[in-house]
Amino acid sequence: MISLRYDQIEKVGLQYVLDLLAPCSPYGRELVRNPPFYGPGERAALEREWYNITIALQAYRERGTEVTRLRHVFTQLRDIRPTLRRLPEGTLTEVELFEVKRFLLQLSLIVPLFRQLNMAFDGIAFTEETSALALLDPDGKHSMAYYVHAEAGSPLHAVRSEKSMVEQMLRAQDAGGERDRLLEKRRALVAREEEEAQKARQRLSAALRPYVDALLHNITMIGKLDFTLEKASLVRQRGGVMPCIVNSGLRFDDMAHPRLEDALVERGGFTRVSIDAPEGACVITGANMGGKSVAIRTLTLQVLLCHAGFFAFASRAEVSLFDAVHLICEELESEAAGVSSFGAEVLRMQQMLMDIQNGVRCFVAMDEPARGTNPEEGAALVRALTRKLSGAHAVAVIATHYDGAADAARAHYRAAGFRNLPDVLPADGGINFIARHMNYGLVRVDGESKTPRDALTVCRLLGLDGEVLSDMADTLQKHDQSLSARHGCN
Amino acid sequence: MRKLDDALAAHTSLAILGMGKNAGKTTVLNFLLSRLAKWSKTVAVTSIGRDGESVDVVTGTSKPGIWVKRGSLIVTATGLLNACDITREIVDATGIHTPLGEVVVMRALSDGNVQLAGPSVSGQLIPLIEKLRDFGAGVVLVDGAISRKAFGSPTVCEAVILCAGASGHPDMEVVVRETAYICELLLLPESKEDHAHLAIVDGAVTDRVLREMSPKPGDEIRARDSSRFLLSSGLYRQMTARGVRFTVETASVLRCVCVNPFSATGPSYDADVFLRRMREALPVPVVDVKSALL
Numbered sequence: 001m002i003s004l005r006y007d008q009i010e011k012v013g014l015q016y017v018l019d020l021l022a023p024c025s026p027y028g029r030e031l032v033r034n035p036p037f038y039g040p041g042e043r044a045a046l047e048r049e050w051y052n053i054t055i056a057l058q059a060y061r062e063r064g065t066e067v068t069r070l071r072h073v074f075t076q077l078r079d080i081r082p083t084l085r086r087l088p089e090g091t092l093t094e095v096e097l098f099e100v101k102r103f104l105l106q107l108s109l110i111v112p113l114f115r116q117l118n119m120a121f122d123g124i125a126f127t128e129e130t131s132a133l134a135l136l137d138p139d140g141k142h143s144m145a146y147y148v149h150a151e152a153g154s155p156l157h158a159v160r161s162e163k164s165m166v167e168q169m170l171r172a173q174d175a176g177g178e179r180d181r182l183l184e185k186r187r188a189l190v191a192r193e194e195e196e197a198q199k200a201r202q203r204l205s206a207a208l209r210p211y212v213d214a215l216l217h218n219i220t221m222i223g224k225l226d227f228t229l230e231k232a233s234l235v236r237q238r239g240g241v242m243p244c245i246v247n248s249g250l251r252f253d254d255m256a257h258p259r260l261e262d263a264l265v266e267r268g269g270f271t272r273v274s275i276d277a278p279e280g281a282c283v284i285t286g287a288n289m290g291g292k293s294v295a296i297r298t299l300t301l302q303v304l305l306c307h308a309g310f311f312a313f314a315s316r317a318e319v320s321l322f323d324a325v326h327l328i329c330e331e332l333e334s335e336a337a338g339v340s341s342f343g344a345e346v347l348r349m350q351q352m353l354m355d356i357q358n359g360v361r362c363f364v365a366m367d368e369p370a371r372g373t374n375p376e377e378g379a380a381l382v383r384a385l386t387r388k389l390s391g392a393h394a395v396a397v398i399a400t401h402y403d404g405a406a407d408a409a410r411a412h413y414r415a416a417g418f419r420n421l422p423d424v425l426p427a428d429g430g431i432n433f434i435a436r437h438m439n440y441g442l443v444r445v446d447g448e449s450k451t452p453r454d455a456l457t458v459c460r461l462l463g464l465d466g467e468v469l470s471d472m473a474d475t476l477q478k479h480d481q482s483l484s485a486r487h488g489c490n
Numbered sequence: 491m492r493k494l495d496d497a498l499a500a501h502t503s504l505a506i507l508g509m510g511k512n513a514g515k516t517t518v519l520n521f522l523l524s525r526l527a528k529w530s531k532t533v534a535v536t537s538i539g540r541d542g543e544s545v546d547v548v549t550g551t552s553k554p555g556i557w558v559k560r561g562s563l564i565v566t567a568t569g570l571l572n573a574c575d576i577t578r579e580i581v582d583a584t585g586i587h588t589p590l591g592e593v594v595v596m597r598a599l600s601d602g603n604v605q606l607a608g609p610s611v612s613g614q615l616i617p618l619i620e621k622l623r624d625f626g627a628g629v630v631l632v633d634g635a636i637s638r639k640a641f642g643s644p645t646v647c648e649a650v651i652l653c654a655g656a657s658g659h660p661d662m663e664v665v666v667r668e669t670a671y672i673c674e675l676l677l678l679p680e681s682k683e684d685h686a687h688l689a690i691v692d693g694a695v696t697d698r699v700l701r702e703m704s705p706k707p708g709d710e711i712r713a714r715d716s717s718r719f720l721l722s723s724g725l726y727r728q729m730t731a732r733g734v735r736f737t738v739e740t741a742s743v744l745r746c747v748c749v750n751p752f753s754a755t756g757p758s759y760d761a762d763v764f765l766r767r768m769r770e771a772l773p774v775p776v777v778d779v780k781s782a783l784l
Contacts, residue, residue, distance in 0.1 A: 093568070094578075095571070098580035098583060099583060102583075144582075146579060147579030163577070164600060167601040170601065193577065
């Protein structure tokens with residue numbers, strides 16, 4: 001089952017997408033709060049979700065007025081599921097009976113409006129339940145109000161008539177002995193009326209019990225339709241493509257990330273990247289601040305959206321289905337468990353590996369794993385993980401600085417890095433300079449490629465202390481010279 | 491009683507505000523309801539918080555119930571339905587939740603006793619009053635559980651009836667003085683003119699706010715309406731003596747003051763003396779409902 005913690009959902013940008021939705025009914029809102037994710041055994045259901053989005057898009061285009069009317073009725077719905085859950089064992093109160101009647105009347109509006117849409121939704125259909133409504137509305141007046149009905153000749157009818165006569169007499173009676181006597185008589189009638197009304201509610205509750213499943217079914221349909229209309233509305237606002245399911249790997253072209261897109265509007269916009277990741281491990285290397293993390297998160301977002309029955313924010317989406325999604329990112333690992341963030345990251349890695357070993361089909365996204373330890377050991381760990389995941393029944397995408405990981409992967413992408421840098425770099429060029437001169441795209445790399453070293457450039461552009469920069473440059477130069485000498489000797 | 495009849499005829503919403511507990515609001519409310527029963531207007535009645543209980547939950551004293559006529563609209567909470575003995579239909583479940591359950595609107599299909607429980611926030615009460623009108627209410631009576639001047643705001647109800655009683659203080663003159671002060675606030679004049687000595691306060695005018703403003707003689711302090719003035723009478727008198735003017739953007743309408751000489755907790759007042767003193771001290775009509783009914 002795909003389950004992520006709230007901070008992971010937030011980090012990946014899925015919560016931002018969910019917050020863009022504005023479902024009208026309490027049932028739609030619940031689906032947005034806890035969207036269902038579909039796994040490998042639910043391909044047909046998932047494809048039905050996507051298909052229904054295309055139908056909803058058609059409805060918006062061709063039946064916009066009817067869609068608006070339908071959503072307007074949805075806004076008036078209250079959640080009556082607690083009442084329906086009580087009904088099988090209990091007697092409903094008059095307020096609960098009112099709520100059920102109100103829902104049935106609203107359903108009697110929803111059914112013809114849905115019919116008027118005349119759209120070929122798959123797996124969304126309503127039933128009007130007129131018999132249940134007739135129980136609560138025996139006069140057929142379709143009034144929203146509810147009272148415990150008393151048939152002519154029934155004990156309830158009789159006691160109400162008698163009580164009404166006493167109340168009529170009371171109106172003409174000022175304070176005094178006769179008034180007190182009438183009030184006393186009325187009290188006794190009130191008690192009898194309550195008793196008879198209770199019996200009537202018991203009978204009515206029993207008569208309504210067979211309809212519980214049908215009402216819950218209609219509620220499920222309302223939620224699904226509301227949610228589907230919102231997913232379609234999102235496509236109308238932000239674009240998107242209907243995914244298609246493949247047997248292995250995944251491919252997304254021109255992926256978008258709504259939260260980052262919205263944040264970067266002022267700063268030159270968001271660069272859409274494409275990834276074609278085969279089964280096994282795919283490594284993304286590249287310059288600092290080059291967009292590796294963004295690529296990982298954008299890809300993870302698309303995978304989650306597809307599995308939740310949304311369109312992908314991409315121009316093309318091919319996805320194989322996963323049982324689990326593992327997002328492993330050191331900054332998300334809290335120290336609350338009493339281990340360091342590196343320790344927590346390792347625990348997450350082990351959970352992921354256990355899942356894979358147990359046959360759980362996983363999508364794994366690792367953003368700069370093992371950066372919380374020394375470089376030599378970190379590089380060794382990432383290389384080992386990459387080798388392991390390359391042979392696994394999983395798709396793993398790993399962003400890393402470390403050398404050698406790409407050699408063990410099935411595919412290698414590189415963040416394109418700096419472009420059009422002037423010969424003389426400005427001291428303290430700042431983040432905006434970097435943003436202007438960074439190509440945030442991804443380039444597929446075939447064959448061996450060294451991990452680029454742009455950290456020195458980034459430090460220089462961000463105005464790091466000159467002495468420190470100079471020392472860093474010296475160290476790197478000596479390191480390169482030493483490597484060259486070793487290769488020369490060999 | 492004509493004054494109360496006039497109030498009912500002139501307004502579609504009336505707030506009955508008490509100077510304190512056991513001020514006689516329920517007696518006034520029952521009287522208004524009995525008068526309205528003779529007219530063709532549909533009455534809606536609600537409270538801020540809870541009222542109409544047979545025993546006051548704060549003081550433990552017995553309280554009169556509220557008797558409504560068939561056709562009235564009543565606002566109560568689900569937790570109090572068992573204490574209402576009218577035959578009724580549920581007209582709305584509002585989705586407003588209180589400690590006594592969800593606030594519901596019912597229509598009386600018979601005469602009988604009810605207990606009221608409406609929302610306790612004016613932001614919820616205003617749309618509820620609109621809804622009551624949609625359900626056919628020709629006049630809405632709003633009964634305060636405890637004195638809360640916010641509900642005297644003209645944005646909530648068109649007019650106010652103030653209730654004051656012996657339960658407020660053993661000393662009659664204290665009650666007279668405090669009632670006179672509240673009347674003065676409720677009767678603050680409306681003012682729209684801009685000038686150099688005007689200070690408009692958007693929120694509440696409290697003692698602290700006023701001291702910080704440090705107004706000079708001739709200054710005008712204007713609030714949205716009288717419910718925003720939460721000043722102690724001492725500071726108010728001090729400022730007005732100094733020549734500071736207090737005004738409002740929208741004036742309240744105080745129709746009359748109803749007095750209750752009976753105390754629930756201590757010695758009662760002489761009814762005639764109390765009525766006379768209130769009439770001398772207050773610039774609005776004063777009515778003793780219970781004595782008039784007797």
